Amino acid sequence: MGRAEVGTPKYIANKMKAKGLQRLRWYCQVCEKQCRDENGFRCHTQSESHVRQMLIIGENPQRKIAEYSEQFKRDFVSLLKSSHGEKKINFNKFYQEYISDRNHIHMNATRWVSLSEFVKYLGDQGICKVEIDPGKEGGYTIAYIDNSPESIRRRDLAHKRERGDKDDLEREQKQLEWQVKKAKMESEELKKVKTKAGESDENKSESDDAKYTKELQRDGTQPIKLALSFGKKPTVTATATPKRLKLK
Numbered sequence: 001m002g003r004a005e006v007g008t009p010k011y012i013a014n015k016m017k018a019k020g021l022q023r024l025r026w027y028c029q030v031c032e033k034q035c036r037d038e039n040g041f042r043c044h045t046q047s048e049s050h051v052r053q054m055l056i057i058g059e060n061p062q063r064k065i066a067e068y069s070e071q072f073k074r075d076f077v078s079l080l081k082s083s084h085g086e087k088k089i090n091f092n093k094f095y096q097e098y099i100s101d102r103n104h105i106h107m108n109a110t111r112w113v114s115l116s117e118f119v120k121y122l123g124d125q126g127i128c129k130v131e132i133d134p135g136k137e138g139g140y141t142i143a144y145i146d147n148s149p150e151s152i153r154r155r156d157l158a159h160k161r162e163r164g165d166k167d168d169l170e171r172e173q174k175q176l177e178w179q180v181k182k183a184k185m186e187s188e189e190l191k192k193v194k195t196k197a198g199e200s201d202e203n204k205s206e207s208d209d210a211k212y213t214k215e216l217q218r219d220g221t222q223p224i225k226l227a228l229s230f231g232k233k234p235t236v237t238a239t240a241t242p243k244r245l246k247l248k
Helices: 009-018 039-046 048-058 061-084 091-098 116-123 149-216
Strands: 128-132 139-143
Touching: 009 091, 009 139, 048 061, 061 139, 091 116, 091 139, 116 128
Parallel strands: none
Antiparallel strands: 128 139
16 A cells, blocks of 8 residues: 555645654654554564665664764754753753654664663763752753853853952951941940049049048047137127207
């Protein structure tokens, strides 16, 4: 039975059935053909075109695997850079985004056996920042590392700005500490001045008390004498009254 002609209802139905993801085990990377079931895949591997492609690859299989691996890595990193930038994302979740394109290079055609091996390779090569995902999804998180000159210059400016803000904060902190220390020293000096003034007043009052006490001290053998002095009484001077004239 031949293939359906382009534009016929049979051709359109086959295209609609072929949309979306299908079983990876029934995909031929060499011919870039997706089969819908095991019988179709077996028939494809027995076809003349598939056998011819396998004979060509069999001459130097390592070179073809290296090409597939490089293309897989390039497409994977390119999609990560364009869709998420330098933001973190769960590796398994992003891999589902990558394989949503049915024309992508499949991992079973590359030199990496598992996703864990591939994500470790990305981290070792410095292509992505790989961390263990503490969330519910588990696995790893990846973030693209942009090593372009523009990105490096942008990161340097951000680091300089951050260092400048940090230096300003440290400078303000030191100035605040110096002001607090200065205020504390001034408070202690004022306290010392007040203490000295209080001590001088106290010493003065003690000297006055000692003086008064000394004046009141007496010898026990002598009698107490009190010297009382009274002022003279004021004398009243009589003023002469004028005599009255008697009229005869």
